[in-house]
Amino acid sequence: MNIQALLSDKVSQAMTAAGAPADSEAQVRQSAKAQFGDYQANGIMSVAKKLGMPPRQVAEKVVELLDLSGIASKVEIAGPGFINIFLDRGFVAANADSALIDARLGISPVEPQTIVIDYSAPNVAKEMHVGHIRSTIIGDAAVRTNELLGHKVIRANHVGDWGTQFGMLIAYLEKVQNEHAGDMNLADLEEFYRAAKKNYDEDEEFAARARSYVVKLQGGDEYCRKMWRKLVDVTMAQNQLTYNRLNVTLTQDDVMGESLYNDMLPGIVSDLQDKGLAVDSEGAVVVYLDEYKNKDGDPMGVIIRKKDGGYLYTTTDIACAKYRYETLGADRVLYYIDSRQHQHLMQAWTIARKAGYVPDSVALEHHMFGMMLGKDGKPFKTRSGGTVKLSDLLDEAIERARKLITEKNPDLKDAEELEKLVNAVGIGAIKYADLSKSRTTDYIFDWDNMLAFEGNTAPYMQYAYTRVASIFKRAGIDLNSLTQPIVISEDREAALATRLLQFEEVLTVVAREGTPHTMCAYLYDVAGLFSSFYEHCPILNAEDETSRNSRLKLALLTQRTLKTGLDTLGIETVERM
Numbered sequence: 001m002n003i004q005a006l007l008s009d010k011v012s013q014a015m016t017a018a019g020a021p022a023d024s025e026a027q028v029r030q031s032a033k034a035q036f037g038d039y040q041a042n043g044i045m046s047v048a049k050k051l052g053m054p055p056r057q058v059a060e061k062v063v064e065l066l067d068l069s070g071i072a073s074k075v076e077i078a079g080p081g082f083i084n085i086f087l088d089r090g091f092v093a094a095n096a097d098s099a100l101i102d103a104r105l106g107i108s109p110v111e112p113q114t115i116v117i118d119y120s121a122p123n124v125a126k127e128m129h130v131g132h133i134r135s136t137i138i139g140d141a142a143v144r145t146n147e148l149l150g151h152k153v154i155r156a157n158h159v160g161d162w163g164t165q166f167g168m169l170i171a172y173l174e175k176v177q178n179e180h181a182g183d184m185n186l187a188d189l190e191e192f193y194r195a196a197k198k199n200y201d202e203d204e205e206f207a208a209r210a211r212s213y214v215v216k217l218q219g220g221d222e223y224c225r226k227m228w229r230k231l232v233d234v235t236m237a238q239n240q241l242t243y244n245r246l247n248v249t250l251t252q253d254d255v256m257g258e259s260l261y262n263d264m265l266p267g268i269v270s271d272l273q274d275k276g277l278a279v280d281s282e283g284a285v286v287v288y289l290d291e292y293k294n295k296d297g298d299p300m301g302v303i304i305r306k307k308d309g310g311y312l313y314t315t316t317d318i319a320c321a322k323y324r325y326e327t328l329g330a331d332r333v334l335y336y337i338d339s340r341q342h343q344h345l346m347q348a349w350t351i352a353r354k355a356g357y358v359p360d361s362v363a364l365e366h367h368m369f370g371m372m373l374g375k376d377g378k379p380f381k382t383r384s385g386g387t388v389k390l391s392d393l394l395d396e397a398i399e400r401a402r403k404l405i406t407e408k409n410p411d412l413k414d415a416e417e418l419e420k421l422v423n424a425v426g427i428g429a430i431k432y433a434d435l436s437k438s439r440t441t442d443y444i445f446d447w448d449n450m451l452a453f454e455g456n457t458a459p460y461m462q463y464a465y466t467r468v469a470s471i472f473k474r475a476g477i478d479l480n481s482l483t484q485p486i487v488i489s490e491d492r493e494a495a496l497a498t499r500l501l502q503f504e505e506v507l508t509v510v511a512r513e514g515t516p517h518t519m520c521a522y523l524y525d526v527a528g529l530f531s532s533f534y535e536h537c538p539i540l541n542a543e544d545e546t547s548r549n550s551r552l553k554l555a556l557l558t559q560r561t562l563k564t565g566l567d568t569l570g571i572e573t574v575e576r577m
């Protein structure tokens with residue numbers, strides 16, 4: 001059920017009937033205040049302007065022609081020409097009932113699109129660090145949301161698995177294997193990378209071998225290929241553990257690393273040359289873009305092949321966009337990459353569009369995000385100033401959650417249940433803290449805030465969920481016994497039920513904009529509305545059977561909405577805490 005879409009349709013019809021031009025928009029929004037009704041149509045003013053008529057007069061005419069019988073109980077004109085719509089309680093109750101009996105909570109079917117989502121994208125032979133957490137978490141929420149709506153989502157983990165560094169990494173892997181008779185320990189990838197680099201810088205013979213391996217690897221040499229594979233596999237096996245801990249849906253099958261596009265690169269460069277888009281410049285191949293100016297105001301040159309014949313990150317992203325459209329059949333491609341790579345992406349896509357690799361009908365969207373900062377407002381670092389490994393961060397989250405939970409809940413003795421709870425809260429806290437902030441800006445990472453039981457945090461939301469869930473457990477209610485329809489008589493029931501019916505509207509926004517924080521804000525709001533409903537409308541001790549049945553159903557719909565909503569965020573719920 002998408003009330004906003006339904007009302008938009010109705011108001012648009014009335015506007016057309018009132019003589020509004022075809023491109024007029026109803027601009028139906030959820031009202032910010034109860035006195036303005038549940039929804040507001042704000043499109044009248046611009047229609048009046050186009051028609052050269054006083055807005056109030058247009059509003060009156062539209063309201064006269066607006067048929068909301070069975071949907072609204074009152075329609076009012078306010079201010080210069082806003083239309084305030086008050087939903088009918090019978091309509092709200094009936095739709096809440098329908099949502100409750102539907103496994104998908106009444107979410108309307110969509111015209112399914114193929115959506116490729118590029119996220120996480122760690123680098124081979126490096127450990128995942130805090131810089132990868134936002135892409136991983138926000139991208140996964142976008143995946144889950146679009147899937148719930150019914151779209152076909154292809155997860156694309158654009159792993160950094162190609163480049164000249166692999167010569168040095170293969171040479172070092174070989175050395176380690178020789179020295180340790182085959183048993184390789186890559187547990188500490190950071191250390192491995194550092195040692196490889198050190199050998200490369202200090203040992204001329206090693207460096208020469210490394211350079212020859214790069215050439216061989218690119219030429220498809222079997223031995224180098226095998227060694228490379230090993231590096232990729234070990235890294236991704238380790239990253240998989242992190243994905244599992246994070247409750248992120250990525251698997252090894254979703255790896256579509258940079259190497260995947262390698263074979264396409266020579267063809268792309270020659271094609272761009274043939275099309276006159278790329279030109280030779282001092283031995284390199286360059287595309288000059290009028291859209292981007294360099295310091296001197298001249299078109300910016302984007303190198304797509306270096307003088308030594310090597311290709312670049314941009315060349316790969318041109319090929320990658322082409323592949324996602326041509327081979328994967330994408331209707332939309334979403335990239336969860338930090339904002340510092342914006343210009344890079346825009347250049348790659350401008351070139352891909354000019355070359356006709358991706359038609360305008362296919363959206364390439366950069367859903368960028370800011371950096372994670374420490375409490376001091378500087379990039380988040382370890383005490384000694386190093387990058388924070390993701391696994392260390394998760395360990396700390398678990399330890400902090402354990403402390404919090406055992407203090408709050410000393411009687412929880414069941415080890416398995418405790419572990420599950422600690423995990424849900426610890427990991428949930430980190431994820432929710434990130435997801436609940438608008439992604440476009442930097443954000444301050446703060447343990448105390450994210451683990452607080454008050455405010456828009458994971459522990460608060462998880463606790464709110466258990467409170468609703470416990471009602472049923474406590475009263476031993478058989479859900480099948482709730483056969484009577486929902487009846488809404490109190491304002492607080494109406495407010496809660498209406499908000500619950502807006503779930504799909506929020507999903508649609510998150511799916512379109514890639515903004516999970518709007519889902520967090522919504523769920524937080526639902527939890528608050530439930531609290532005040534719970535406080536003022538007795539459920540188990542309701543005055544009569546009809547109210548009791550009805551309120552139990554509202555509680556159940558709240559429980560399911562919170563659970564499904566938290567699920568789209570990849571936040572786990574527990575039944576008690």
Ligand code: ARG
Nearest residue numbers: 118121122123158159160337
């Ligand atoms: N591996 C890159 C990094 O760690 C991110 C890749 C993002 N995806 C892309 N299509 N460029 O910065």
